[in-house]
Amino acid sequence: MGKEHAGEYSIIGKPIPRVDAKLKVTGQAKYAADIEVANMLWGCVKRSPHAHARILNIDTSKAERLPGVKAVITGKDFNGFTWGWSQPTRDEEPLAVKKVRYLYEGVAAVAAVDEDTAQEACDLIEVEYEPLPGVFTPFEAMKEGAPLVHENRPGNITVEYHWNFGDVEKAFAGSYLVREDTFQTPRMAKGYIEPPATVAYWPETDRLVFQGAKGSPYFPYRILSRCFNLPLSNVRIITPFIGCDFGGTKNDMTNGDFSAVMLAKKAGRPVKIVASQFDALTTDLRRHPMWVTIRTGVTKDGKITAIHTKIVSDGGAYTRMSPLTHFLTGICMGMPYHLPNFKHDVTCYFTNNPSSAAMRGHGIYHTTFARECQMDMIADELGIDRVEIRHRNIIKNPEPGTIYETINGAHIATAGTEECLTKVAEAVKWEERKKKERVKGSKAYGMGFATGTYLSGTQLSAHNACAGIVRVCEDGSVNYLTGATDVGMGSDTIGCALVAEVLGIALDDVDIKRVDTAFTPADPGSYGSRVTVLAGEAAINAAEDAKRQLREFAAKKLGAMEDEIVFKNRQVFVKSNHARSISWERLVRMACYDAPGRVIIGRGHSKRATDLHTLADFSTGKGDIGTNYSFTAQAAEVEVDVETGVVRCTDNSVIAHDCGFPLNTQAVETQVLGGSYHQGVAAALYEEFKMDKGLTLNPNFVDYKRPRAYEAPMTEVLHVITNDPFGPFGAKEASEGSTCSAPPAIINAIHDATGVWIKDLPAEPEKVYWALKEKREKEQKKEKQ
Amino acid sequence: MKDDDLKELRFSVNGRPYELKVKPKTLLLDVLRKELKLTGTRTGCEVSACGACTVNLDGMAVRACSVLALQANGREVVTIEGVADGEKLHPIQEAMVAHGAIECGFCTSGMVMSARALLLENPKPTREDIRKAIQGNLCADSGYAKYIEAIEIAAEKIQGGE
Numbered sequence: 001m002g003k004e005h006a007g008e009y010s011i012i013g014k015p016i017p018r019v020d021a022k023l024k025v026t027g028q029a030k031y032a033a034d035i036e037v038a039n040m041l042w043g044c045v046k047r048s049p050h051a052h053a054r055i056l057n058i059d060t061s062k063a064e065r066l067p068g069v070k071a072v073i074t075g076k077d078f079n080g081f082t083w084g085w086s087q088p089t090r091d092e093e094p095l096a097v098k099k100v101r102y103l104y105e106g107v108a109a110v111a112a113v114d115e116d117t118a119q120e121a122c123d124l125i126e127v128e129y130e131p132l133p134g135v136f137t138p139f140e141a142m143k144e145g146a147p148l149v150h151e152n153r154p155g156n157i158t159v160e161y162h163w164n165f166g167d168v169e170k171a172f173a174g175s176y177l178v179r180e181d182t183f184q185t186p187r188m189a190k191g192y193i194e195p196p197a198t199v200a201y202w203p204e205t206d207r208l209v210f211q212g213a214k215g216s217p218y219f220p221y222r223i224l225s226r227c228f229n230l231p232l233s234n235v236r237i238i239t240p241f242i243g244c245d246f247g248g249t250k251n252d253m254t255n256g257d258f259s260a261v262m263l264a265k266k267a268g269r270p271v272k273i274v275a276s277q278f279d280a281l282t283t284d285l286r287r288h289p290m291w292v293t294i295r296t297g298v299t300k301d302g303k304i305t306a307i308h309t310k311i312v313s314d315g316g317a318y319t320r321m322s323p324l325t326h327f328l329t330g331i332c333m334g335m336p337y338h339l340p341n342f343k344h345d346v347t348c349y350f351t352n353n354p355s356s357a358a359m360r361g362h363g364i365y366h367t368t369f370a371r372e373c374q375m376d377m378i379a380d381e382l383g384i385d386r387v388e389i390r391h392r393n394i395i396k397n398p399e400p401g402t403i404y405e406t407i408n409g410a411h412i413a414t415a416g417t418e419e420c421l422t423k424v425a426e427a428v429k430w431e432e433r434k435k436k437e438r439v440k441g442s443k444a445y446g447m448g449f450a451t452g453t454y455l456s457g458t459q460l461s462a463h464n465a466c467a468g469i470v471r472v473c474e475d476g477s478v479n480y481l482t483g484a485t486d487v488g489m490g491s492d493t494i495g496c497a498l499v500a501e502v503l504g505i506a507l508d509d510v511d512i513k514r515v516d517t518a519f520t521p522a523d524p525g526s527y528g529s530r531v532t533v534l535a536g537e538a539a540i541n542a543a544e545d546a547k548r549q550l551r552e553f554a555a556k557k558l559g560a561m562e563d564e565i566v567f568k569n570r571q572v573f574v575k576s577n578h579a580r581s582i583s584w585e586r587l588v589r590m591a592c593y594d595a596p597g598r599v600i601i602g603r604g605h606s607k608r609a610t611d612l613h614t615l616a617d618f619s620t621g622k623g624d625i626g627t628n629y630s631f632t633a634q635a636a637e638v639e640v641d642v643e644t645g646v647v648r649c650t651d652n653s654v655i656a657h658d659c660g661f662p663l664n665t666q667a668v669e670t671q672v673l674g675g676s677y678h679q680g681v682a683a684a685l686y687e688e689f690k691m692d693k694g695l696t697l698n699p700n701f702v703d704y705k706r707p708r709a710y711e712a713p714m715t716e717v718l719h720v721i722t723n724d725p726f727g728p729f730g731a732k733e734a735s736e737g738s739t740c741s742a743p744p745a746i747i748n749a750i751h752d753a754t755g756v757w758i759k760d761l762p763a764e765p766e767k768v769y770w771a772l773k774e775k776r777e778k779e780q781k782k783e784k785q
Numbered sequence: 786m787k788d789d790d791l792k793e794l795r796f797s798v799n800g801r802p803y804e805l806k807v808k809p810k811t812l813l814l815d816v817l818r819k820e821l822k823l824t825g826t827r828t829g830c831e832v833s834a835c836g837a838c839t840v841n842l843d844g845m846a847v848r849a850c851s852v853l854a855l856q857a858n859g860r861e862v863v864t865i866e867g868v869a870d871g872e873k874l875h876p877i878q879e880a881m882v883a884h885g886a887i888e889c890g891f892c893t894s895g896m897v898m899s900a901r902a903l904l905l906e907n908p909k910p911t912r913e914d915i916r917k918a919i920q921g922n923l924c925a926d927s928g929y930a931k932y933i934e935a936i937e938i939a940a941e942k943i944q945g946g947e
Contacts, residue, residue: 021882024890025874025897027825027865034824191925193829193837194891243827243891244925277830488889488926666885674888674928701834701923710916712929 010569011501012729015666018493019512020241020486029241032197032213033274040199041070043263043273044118045255046108046125047283048100051352051694052134052147055098055107055127062124063110068117071267072125073259074108081227083253089319091150094227094258100129101149101317102354103694104282106255111263111271134352136693138291138314141349149317149350158315158348159323163330163621165407166341168297171306175297179378183294183370184760186688187314188287189704190359191679194243195280196250200260201270206230211238212257215245215487216525217515218463223253224261232517239515245487247358248285251527252320255283281699285357286689288325288348289314292370297341302382302389306341307333309367313348316355322348324460325356327618328363331625333371334406335453336417337393342407344621352694358527360679361739364454372450372744373759376751385434386449386748387425390633394418394451397722409622411613412629414722414732416658417451420633423718424449427654428635438753444640445650446753451633452741455626456660456733457608457726458528459616464609466534467521468542470499472550472600474592476570476585478503478510480542483523484535485515489675489735490667491531495539497663498728502543504567505584521605529733532663533627534606536728541604549600553591557582608726628726631658632738634677636713636745640753645769647750649681649713655738656718661730669717671735677715680742682706685762796857798823799867807854814838814849817864825865825894829923836922839895840864846902848921865894868901877901880939886931892924900936910940 007013023029060072075097084090095106108125112118135141135149141156149156172178198212208230214220217237225235242250256273264271275284291312297305311329315322330344361368379389394417398404404412425431428447438444469481480499486492496510503509513520523535547567555562558581560574573581582590592598608627616623637652655672662668686705690697698704723730743761751757756771791806798821807816817823817840829837831850838849841863842856868875874882877900887893896919903910903918910918915936916929924932 015885017882017885018887020890021887022874024887024893025878025881026869027823027894029890030824031827031891033828034818036822192889192891193835193923193925194827194889195829241890244889246925274828277832277835488891490888670885670888670927670931673930674924674926678928678930679926700832701830702832706923708921708923709919709929709933710913712916712933714930714933715928 009501010504011497011507012663013661013665016493016497016507016664018490019496019507020492031194031243032199032211032240035199035211035240037199037201037270040270040272041111041113041267042115042118043109043111043260043271044122045106045259045273046122047104048096048107050100050129050131051103052132053100053129054132055096055100056130057128058108059126060108062126063121066117066121066124068113069110069121070113070269071111071263072108072121073262073266077262078227078258083223083227084319085321085323089323092318095255102352106259109259109263111267134694136351136353136691138312138349138351141351149352153350156350158319158350159326160347161326161330161344161618161621163344166306168306168308168341168343171341172297175305176300177378177381178295178297179374179381180293180295181374181377181759183292183373185290185366185369186761187289187691188359188683188687189281189689190246190248190284191706192244192246195275195277196254196256196284197274198257198260199270199272200264202265207234208261209236209238210261211240213242213250214239215242215485216251216527217485217517218483218522218525219251220253220257221517227258228261235517237515237517239485242485242487245526246360247362247527250487251358251525252285277701278699281704282696283354285320285355287359288356290366292366294370294374296374296378298378298382302379302384302392304337304339304393307339308343309333311346313346314351314353314356315348316351316353318355320355321357323618325358325363328625329367330621331408331616332364332410332453332455333367334408334410335412335629336395336415336451336631338395339407353691360675361454361736362528365740368452368740369744369761372741373747376748387421387430390421390449390451391418394421410624413726414628414660414724415631416720416722417631417633419720420631420656420658421451423656423720424633424635424654427716427718428637428652439642442641442643444642444753445637446640446749446751447635447637448745448747448749448752449633449635450741450745450748451631452737454529454630454733454737454740456529456630457533457627458530458625459609459613459627461615463524465522466524466538466609467603467605468535468538469521470542470546470602472546472588474589476509476588478505480510480512480539481520482512482535482539483515483520484531485526487526489671490664491535493667494532494536494663498536498539499543502540503547505570529736532731533727533733534609536731537606537608538604540728542602544602545604546600546602549602550587550591554582554587557590612726628660628724628732630732630734630737632656632741634738634741634745636742636749638746638749638753640750640768642754642772645765645772647685647763647768648711649746651714653677653713654716654718656720657734657738658720658722659734660722660724660727660732662719662734663729663731665719668719668734672717672738673715676735676738677742678707678712679739681713681746683761684743684746688762792855794854794858796860796862798862799864809853809855811854812850813852813854813857816854817849823864823866827891827894834923836895836899837892839898839922841898841902844902844905846899865897868897876939876942877904877936880935880942881932884931884935884938886927886935888926892922895922896932900939904940904943908940908944912937
């Protein structure tokens with residue numbers, strides 16, 4: 001396995017304090033809701049009380065007459081504009097015009113002098129509806145003659161894929177054991193504490209400024225350009241600090257975003273709309289609920305011969321990112337295990353629920369849960385140790401200079417899963433541990449294992465432009481401009497660190513400009529674990545370009561060949577004679593002053609996003625979605641109260657993570673601890689939206705349960721270093737893969753402790769209680785017989 | 786009394802005295818964010834569940850979304866803006882930065898304020914005391930572990946008299 005090479009570097013490969021931490025810890029960081037603009041109005045969205053209804057009439061006259069109201073709009077103001085994730089899926093209006101398709105969908109909006117007036121005016125808008133019967137589960141939606149969510153979409157099908165690699169039926173016929181199980185993943189909130197907020201204004205009639213919590217600001221840039229018929233040059237999206245995203249709503253647009261822009265245009269004044277947490281939890285995008293049926297064939301010694309997955313999914317009211325989500329459910333099934341035959345049938349249905357979309361571990365999360373739980377079931381049935389069966393199937397780390405190709409044509413240059421699994425099993429002393437008694441009094445203790453993988457540096461067919469600009473100021477300080485957005489994961493720090501490392505200067509010398517589409521280069525934004533790998537590559541290339549310009553000048557001044565010039569620790573010197581040197585600051589000043597008119601600006605872009613692999617084909621499932629792939633193995637211990645069914649994750653849990661090379665060890669650890677293990681605990685034990693005919697029954701953080709500090713396990717994180725040839729300084733994504741492996745590890749641990757299987761997440765106390773009771777009763781029956 | 790009748794509010798925020806006129810129904814959170822422009826106190830859930838708006842009222846950690854502004858009358862409020870000593874960070878802040886606790890930062894103000902109130906009352910907290918003190922502060926992405934450890938580091942540092 002690759003060795004640590006952190007010693008070669010001045011900045012990366014160590015704990016790097018975040019460049020924005022001081023602003024955040026002192027409260028100075030400005031999030032979207034903190035922005036105020038002179039002469040600003042407050043906006044409010046009028047929402048539908050029906051989950052499915054035709055809009056017959058909207059009367060805004062009373063609202064318009066209310067003193068303090070400055071503008072009122074309805075969907076009609078947008079002149080039939082529709083939008084969506086891709087051109088063929090533009091099925092959503094900024095505000096619903098003819099029909100509402102989910103509860104609380106926006107139908108009108110108001111701008112007024114203060115929040116209370118805006119709210120009061122919304123209440124004065126009279127909307128006449130004709131309620132329609134709805135569909136609220138994919139199983140209702142697929143029925144013949146079911147009400148249609150979109151009249152032009154027969155069968156309520158949002159998207160479907162049917163892929164076939166090898167011959168699964170033949171492989172099943174020749175298998176020693178074939179097992180079929182169905183698992184269910186629930187509808188989940190994204191869980192950000194910061195509700196979306198937007199401030200929009202028109203400094204001139206044909207120029208728009210939009211400041212909002214957007215993790216992919218170049219999405220609104222393009223969508224608003226089309227919506228308001230503006231050239232892109234006149235659309236200015238500025239991102240403030242963002243209080244988490246996790247995919248979905250903050251990548252995308254909301255009723256409030258469009259409304260703020262249209263109201264600002266109509267009122268001729270800036271408009272701010274801040275969503276409440278209630279708005280966020282009732283109307284923002286959620287994780288897709290999926291029913292995953294997985295059929296797996298194995299040989300007698302536990303080697304996988306074939307997998308056939310069949311998935312039914314609830315996409316909610318609009319298509320949004322569902323084509324990508326469902327593509328992702330199958331695209332990484334060929335890892336981290338060798339898979340010789342694979343069939344994938346997945347169908348997503350429209351329902352009258354709020355729309356579903358991307359969420360951490362996007363798509364892969366669901367199938368990893370099913371595969372990893374079933375792996376334990378198979379191991380038990382065959383009498384093979386649960387760690388051992390995984391080892392028998394793991395794709396070995398390819399020798400340097402070789403590539404492993406999965407059955408669907410994904411290319412893996414490095415895979416540290418084997419080392420990860422060995423390390424976690426050793427860390428929790430599995431060999432001794434597995435022989436021990438599970439039950440102690442009213443508590444049962446169990447250990448569960450799971451592996452995970454995730455794509456890193458997503459490659460998609462459109463909008464892949466990703467560049468960086470490095471502007472060297474005459475005093476030696478540097479501005480780094482990127483279109484990539486830090487939604488909390490720490491990519492701003494990584495970008496600055498990469499620029500500083502390449503230029504041989506200090507981290508403090510580099511200042512990052514947050515996204516402003518008027519100045520920063522286009523970038524797809526924060527999704528698919530792409531920023532560090534791709535924007536990182538662009539940052540390195542931009543810094544190299546600036547360095548090349550300075551090197552040329554230094555070579556002349558120091559009387560040496562250009563390739564002899566070294567930049568390190570704020571010094572620039574000749575490799576063969578360190579005494580011939582000049583300070584960074586002096587070199588920069590001379591370069592800027594001695595050569596009149598010279599400005600040092602480096603530019604670079606990511607080539608790997610577009611040129612490295614053949615892009616994946618959604619219809620066949622073949623090809624690469626990632627630039628490279630991260631791997632994880634984890635062990636999680638649970639304590640189950642066998643009387644009450646309450647499950648607690650203990651501190652005895654370990655995650656080993658192969659992110660290629662951890663550029664910032666501290667950030668990787670925090671991400672893996674919080675962004676994946678803790679979120680995994682939440683998904684496994686707590687989180688689920690309870691629904692009743694389109695109504696979210698728990699739209700607040702009191703009733704929507706999430707783990708708190710007293711339930712937070714102090715997990716150990718182990719780094720496995722593989723130095724991937726396709727990542728910046730060997731890096732791959734960190735922590736989305738481990739988001740996927742955490743829930744199955746916990747469910748497997750519950751099974752190890754008690755012998756019961758919870759196949760539908762989350763394992764709430766009540767569910768565990770009934771499962772334990774059922775098991776006890778079955779055992780008692782057996783004893784009587 | 787009508788809802789709109791203005792009442793006098795005299796209190797101190799971050800050591801500075803203020804005299805304002807507020808409606809009785811006005812929340813402390815709105816006075817801090819909208820009137821005094823102290824936006825470091827975040828609006829998260831508005832139902833006392835997330836703790837992003839935690840401030841210290843006479844040294845106690847309270848949720849500013851669930852305290853009426855008039856309840857602060859005659860009392861001392863400290864917000865996140867009043868924790869550092871000028872440019873010098875408070876040990877709690879310093880530890881959170883150095884230990885890598887902070888991710889998106891939206892819950893951070895509340896975490897600092899809960900930790901500050903804890904250490905004022907109990908300078909030698911156990912790990913369980915710390916977990917209890919920040920149990921009302923939801924964080925979506927840190928997993929709490931590094932916040933807990935950072936507060937332990939800060940407590941030790943304050944004990945050491947630095």
